[in-house]
Amino acid sequence: MNYLVFGANGAVGSLVGRELVSADHQVFLFGRNGEELSELATSLGCRFSVLDACDISAVGDAMVAARSELGPIDGIVNCAGSVLIKPAHLTTADEWHYTIATNLTSSFAVTKFAPEVMAEDGGIVVLFSSAAAEVGLPNHEAIAAAKAGVTGLARSASATYASRKIRFNVVAPGLVKSKMTEPIWSRERSASYSQKMHAVDRLGEPQDIASLVSWLLRPENDWITGAVFNVDGGLARVRSR
Numbered sequence: 001m002n003y004l005v006f007g008a009n010g011a012v013g014s015l016v017g018r019e020l021v022s023a024d025h026q027v028f029l030f031g032r033n034g035e036e037l038s039e040l041a042t043s044l045g046c047r048f049s050v051l052d053a054c055d056i057s058a059v060g061d062a063m064v065a066a067r068s069e070l071g072p073i074d075g076i077v078n079c080a081g082s083v084l085i086k087p088a089h090l091t092t093a094d095e096w097h098y099t100i101a102t103n104l105t106s107s108f109a110v111t112k113f114a115p116e117v118m119a120e121d122g123g124i125v126v127l128f129s130s131a132a133a134e135v136g137l138p139n140h141e142a143i144a145a146a147k148a149g150v151t152g153l154a155r156s157a158s159a160t161y162a163s164r165k166i167r168f169n170v171v172a173p174g175l176v177k178s179k180m181t182e183p184i185w186s187r188e189r190s191a192s193y194s195q196k197m198h199a200v201d202r203l204g205e206p207q208d209i210a211s212l213v214s215w216l217l218r219p220e221n222d223w224i225t226g227a228v229f230n231v232d233g234g235l236a237r238v239r240s241r
Contacts, residue, residue, distance in 0.1 A: 002070040003217065004063065004117075006030045006053050006110060007079030009037055011178035015210035016077055017044060020217070028066040030059075031080075053080040053106035060113040072119035075217045077126045080106040083180055088141040096142050103128075103146035104153070111157050114166060122165025126216055127154050129172040129228060131236040147172070151228055158226035167225035169216055174232030176204035199234030 003020050007013040009031035020027045021044045029048040031037040041048035047069060051058045067073055082102040084095055107127045114125050132140040133147035154168040161168070175181060175194045195203055212231050215221065230236045 001074040001219070002026045002028075002072065004028050004030065004066055004073055004076045005079065006059075006077065006106065007081065008040060008048070009033045010079050010081075010180065011206035012176070012209045012213070013077070013079035014040055015206050016079065016213050017046065019210060019214045021046060023214075026070050028070060030062060053078070053109065054101040056105065056109040056112065059106070059109035060116075063110075063113045063117045067117040073114075073117045074119055074123045074219070075126070076110055076114055076118075076123070077213055077217070078107050078110045079128060081128055081180075082143070084143050085139050086142070087139045091142050099142040100146050100149075103143070104149040107150045107153055111153060111168070115161060115164060118164075118166055122167065122222075124167045124169065124217060124222075125154075125157070126213055127168065127170050129154075129170045131172055131174045131230060131232040134172065134228075134230070134236040154228075155226045162225065165222075167222065169224055169226070170228045171209060171212055171216075172228050172230050172232065172236065173209050174198055174204055174230075174235035176206060176209060178206060196240055197235055198232065199238040199240045201240075202233065204231070204233060 003025055005013050005017050008017050008029035017027050017029055027046045029041050029046050030051055034050040037048050037050060049062050051062050053059055082099055084099050127150050129150045130147040132144040133151055151170055154170045158168045209231055212229055
C-alpha cells in the first residue's frame with residue numbers, strides 16, 4: 001500500500017514512516033529540514049520531498065507528484081505542527097499566523113488534495129489536534145484555536161467525502177517528549193508541573209502516538225471516520241488527584 005507522511009522530520013512522523021516501511025508499504029516522506037529528511041529517507045529506502053506544508057499549492061504539487069511515482073495513495077498522515085504556550089495578550093501577530101499556518105493550514109492543504117490522489121476505493125487521512133483543543137489550559141489560546149480548527153476540518157471532511165470512502169480521523173495528544181517540546185520537559189519545574197496534569201503519571205513518548213496512527217492506517221479499521229482519539233494520559237478527560 002502507498003502512504004504519504006508530512007512532518008516526517010519529527011519524532012512521531014519519523015516513527016510512523018519507519019513502522020510503515022517495516023510493514024512493507026511504500027512511503028513518501030515530506031518535511032522542512034532537507035538534511036534530516038534525506039538521512040531518514042536514505043535509511044528507510046523511501047522517496048522524499050523537502051517542502052513547507054503551510055504552502056497549499058506546494059503541498060498539492062507534491063502530493064500529485066508522489067501519486068505519479070507510487071500510484072494511488074491509500075493513506076496520508078500530517079504530523080506537521082508547532083507548539084506555542086503563551087497568553088493571547090503576549091502573542092504577536094506573526095506567532096499567531098505561524099501557529100495557524102503550521103497546524104491548521106497544513107491540514108487543510110492535505111485535506112484539499114487528498115481526493116485527487118487517493119485510490120478509487122478510498123483511504124484514510126490522519127490529522128493532529130491536541131488535548132489543548134478540548135480542555136481549557138492557560139496560555140494556550142493560539143494553539144488551542146488552531147488545533148480545534150483541525151478537529152472541525154476533519155469532521156466536516158469526513159461527511160463531505162464519505163461517499164468516496166475517504167475517511168478523516170484525528171489524534172489529539174497531550175504533552176509528548178520530542179525536540180519540539182524539549183523546552184518544556186527538559187526543565188525540571190515545568191516537566192513536573194506538566195506531568196501532574198496527566199492522570200497517567202508520565203509524559204507521552206512518540207511511540208505512544210505512532211502506535212495509534214499505525215493502527216488507524218490499517219485497512220481493516222475502515223469503519224472509523226470523523227473520530228478524535230485522545231492519546232494524552234487522561235489530560236483532556238480525566239482529572240489527576
